[in-house]
Amino acid sequence: MRQYLHAKRWYWIFQLLGWGGFWATQVQANFMLDRYDPDTLVWLTVAAMLGLLLTHCYRALLLRRQVLRMPLPWQAGVAVLGLLGLSVSMHLLSPLLYMALLGKWKWPYSGGWATFTFGVIGMGRYLIVWVLAYHFFVVGERLAQVQVRELHAAAARRQAELDLLRSQINPHFLFNALNSVRALTLSDPHRARTAVTQLADLLRYTLNYEQHQLISLREELTAVHDYLALEQTRFGPERLRLDVAVPSELLSWPVPPATLLTLVENAVKHGISATPNGGVLRLVAQPMPTETGAAAYLSLEVSQPGHLPLTPLARPAGQRGGLGLLNTRQRLRSLYGDAASLTLQENPIGTVIARLDVPANPLP
Structure with a gap:
């Protein structure tokens, strides 16, 4: 009116x-x-x-x-x-x-x-x-x-798609975290109490991140550290060794919630857990500058020991992965269109690298 x-x-x-x-x-x-x-x-x-x-x-x-x-x-x-x-x-x-x-x-x-x-x-x-x-x-x-x-209809479809994907991701993280705590309750009750606190923080994160399309890399890393601490108590620091290199100037970069957490969880499940002697999980973040020198993308790499399947089931090169990675790619496409990318490759042989490139701003 x-x-x-x-x-x-x-x-x-x-x-x-x-x-x-x-x-x-x-x-x-x-x-x-x-x-x-x-x-x-x-x-x-x-x-x-x-x-x-x-x-x-x-x-x-x-x-x-x-x-x-x-x-x-x-x-x-x-x-x-x-x-x-x-x-x-x-x-x-x-x-x-x-x-x-x-x-x-x-x-x-x-x-x-x-x-x-x-x-x-x-x-x-x-x-x-x-x-x-x-x-x-x-x-x-x-x-x-x-x-x-x-535009309103496209935004509504994109929001509905994101809500559906998030509802599929939450149980995935929660069941794995509960398994990590369960392994400690009998062997080391003191460490189990510490793990419960970390699990509570992780649960709070996974239950609350649905309210936001983007969060800072700092918030995402906090959840990643809680998750890795839980998994390290289960595998031991000798089997799950960490190498994290994230410059402080990148901590404020906006990222979709649980994207990096998905890559880390995938690396632990398919790399460290599947390797008898474990190995090193490396997490590296670096800016990707444009010709003017300004950072146009945030590049996140998570690497772990392992091998990619020889038969990727007709998926394009670099597009391998299970449900967690598939959901992550769909969320990235909903938020950024073709501007963001998630690739998975084995280079060198015996080391699998998941690379996530995220622009500074989502689609309008």
């Missing part, structure tokens, strides 16, 4: 400015041509008032008949007929309105049909500006509304 009143107010503002400008320019032209007299002023006032009234009636007819929702060729035909009708109506009604105001008859087309036709064409030069401006304005406004609706 507010938008309708706003559009209606601007319509009347432009109506008054347009026909007021028509009146002023005609008065000035008559002064310059030395044709001005009191009757001329009345005649021009009648013409301006009649033009305002007729164009408003034309607009009301368009809205009533929903002409502006028709295909553009139909609208073009209506605009041509409307222009002709407006110009002829003004020339037929102007003498009548002039007589009603002054009480005397004035027929300005004494030269016959040629003079009348010339007058219709002359007035049409002014009316065509109004007709084209109104039709183009309405068409542009409707196109803008369609684009806005499409």
